[in-house]
Amino acid sequence: MKTKVNKLKKYFNKMFVGLALLSLVIALIYQQDVQKKDVLGVIQTGEPSAVRFEALEGNYPSYKLWDVAGNSLGYGVMADASGYGGKLNVIVIVEDSGLIKSVILVDNHETPLYLKKVVDSGFLNAFYDHPVEDNTTGVDTVSGATVTSKGILTAVQKGIVQIGNNELGLHISTGSSIIYDWKDLTVVGLILLAIISAACNLRKLRPWVLVLSVLIIGFLTNASLTLGNFSGLISGNFPIMVERPVWYILVPGLLIITIVWGRNIYCSWLCPFGAVQEGVFYSLNLINFSPSANVRSRVAQARWLMLWLAVMLALVFNNSGIASYEPFAVFFDGRGNTAQWVMTIIVVLFSIAQLRFWCQGFCPVGLILNFTARLKRKVKILMKQKRQDNSEPTQCTQCSNTKCAQKDDLLSSHDKILIGITVLVNALILMVLIQNIIQV
Numbered sequence: 001m002k003t004k005v006n007k008l009k010k011y012f013n014k015m016f017v018g019l020a021l022l023s024l025v026i027a028l029i030y031q032q033d034v035q036k037k038d039v040l041g042v043i044q045t046g047e048p049s050a051v052r053f054e055a056l057e058g059n060y061p062s063y064k065l066w067d068v069a070g071n072s073l074g075y076g077v078m079a080d081a082s083g084y085g086g087k088l089n090v091i092v093i094v095e096d097s098g099l100i101k102s103v104i105l106v107d108n109h110e111t112p113l114y115l116k117k118v119v120d121s122g123f124l125n126a127f128y129d130h131p132v133e134d135n136t137t138g139v140d141t142v143s144g145a146t147v148t149s150k151g152i153l154t155a156v157q158k159g160i161v162q163i164g165n166n167e168l169g170l171h172i173s174t175g176s177s178i179i180y181d182w183k184d185l186t187v188v189g190l191i192l193l194a195i196i197s198a199a200c201n202l203r204k205l206r207p208w209v210l211v212l213s214v215l216i217i218g219f220l221t222n223a224s225l226t227l228g229n230f231s232g233l234i235s236g237n238f239p240i241m242v243e244r245p246v247w248y249i250l251v252p253g254l255l256i257i258t259i260v261w262g263r264n265i266y267c268s269w270l271c272p273f274g275a276v277q278e279g280v281f282y283s284l285n286l287i288n289f290s291p292s293a294n295v296r297s298r299v300a301q302a303r304w305l306m307l308w309l310a311v312m313l314a315l316v317f318n319n320s321g322i323a324s325y326e327p328f329a330v331f332f333d334g335r336g337n338t339a340q341w342v343m344t345i346i347v348v349l350f351s352i353a354q355l356r357f358w359c360q361g362f363c364p365v366g367l368i369l370n371f372t373a374r375l376k377r378k379v380k381i382l383m384k385q386k387r388q389d390n391s392e393p394t395q396c397t398q399c400s401n402t403k404c405a406q407k408d409d410l411l412s413s414h415d416k417i418l419i420g421i422t423v424l425v426n427a428l429i430l431m432v433l434i435q436n437i438i439q440v
């Protein structure tokens with residue numbers, strides 16, 4: 001009987017995984033379709049009076065515009081550049097006189113809160129009436145959202161240089177579009193240090209590397225890996241390589257290292273929030289909190305559901321930034337929505353009682369990296385099993401006839417506390433996702 005129930009469970013598990021993957025594929029197809037925008041519709045977001053347009057030559061899609069009476073409205077150009085979460089696209093409307101009339105953000109994959117900061121600062125309006133021949137001189141990036149605002153600035157520069165030089169007979173020089181600076185180089189240096197230390201098994205260096213990661217990846221650059229990064233990767237929203245090379249080292253680079261090495265080096269050597277949780281636990285742990293391994297592993301299963309939901313929402317709303325529900329930005333940059341603040345406080349407080357509380361029960365990034373690290377081992381095991389024509393059962397069967405099964409029913413008070421906190425944090429994650437969608 002027990003074996004039948006187990007078989008049924010396995011069957012349903014496989015079915016749920018299959019359905020989850022299928023729904024993600026459908027959402028991805030839908031997102032690619034949403035990205036194909038109607039040209040006139042996009043132009044009208046920048047110049048509502050435009051009813052007729054004619055395509056012009058150039059690297060970026062650009063158009064001559066007319067109103068209903070046939071009067072010229074100038075030019076519209078759509079250009080893109082790299083933001084924090086991937087490419088962002090703008091449409092710039094330039095009058096025949098060479099003044100910028102409007103800059104509208106058409107698409108982006110930025111963390112909603114950072115984008116809100118840029119928009120609320122009036123950054124997009126700063127281009128109004130700016131002569132294209134001055135390029136973007138005098139328009140400054142927004143502090144605290146530098147990468148996002150620099151991305152918008154770069155996209156505007158690309159657009160107006162094309163219109164100025166090709167249509168208005170000007171000679172505007174292109175500025176540098178490379179966004180990395182010395183801070184990015186410190187991140188690259190730290191990644192190299194961690195790889196070398198891990199490869200040479202220099203465990204004594206680990207605490208120092210983690211302290212550096214808190215300072216550099218945490219507070220200095222706030223460049224922790226997030227689910228938003230992976231969501232961007234899935235949907236193909238990569239930043240332009242020459243503009244944000246550090247993104248390629250951090251996101252696909254670390255992922256490839258994890259797959260090839262079969263080891264999640266980011267979580268053990270580089271993650272600043274993992275380091276903070278360890279620091280909190282080892283320096284403040286005064287409580288003997290010991291929920292059973294069984295309950296811990298069961299409540300952690302909810303991570304898959306949250307991961308799936310966040311990626312689905314990011315695809316459906318065409319913005320990978322929506323998927324970033326982690327507490328990293330709140331902790332290292334003091335930025336987050338209300339639910340994120342409450343969640344971060346709970347997580348940090350509970351890290352006193354349980355080592356790496358967020359990592360073990362909620363973190364989608366750790367889940368992805370651990371899964372990828374295990375892939376290599378799984379492939380190896382599968383190949384070995386094939387060779388041996390293994391007919392032995394690989395699953396633990398003790399649950400069918402031993403105390404193991406009984407343990408499911410006996411919840412200690414610590415188990416109940418853990419279940420309660422897990423439900424609360426997951427409810428807060430849902431609220432974070434909802435607030436992210438509202439802020440887009």
Ligand code: SF4
Pocket residue numbers: 266267268271272273274275356358359360363364365366367
């Ligand atoms: S599980 Fe998440 S928070 Fe923990 S170390 Fe890994 S990435 Fe960092």
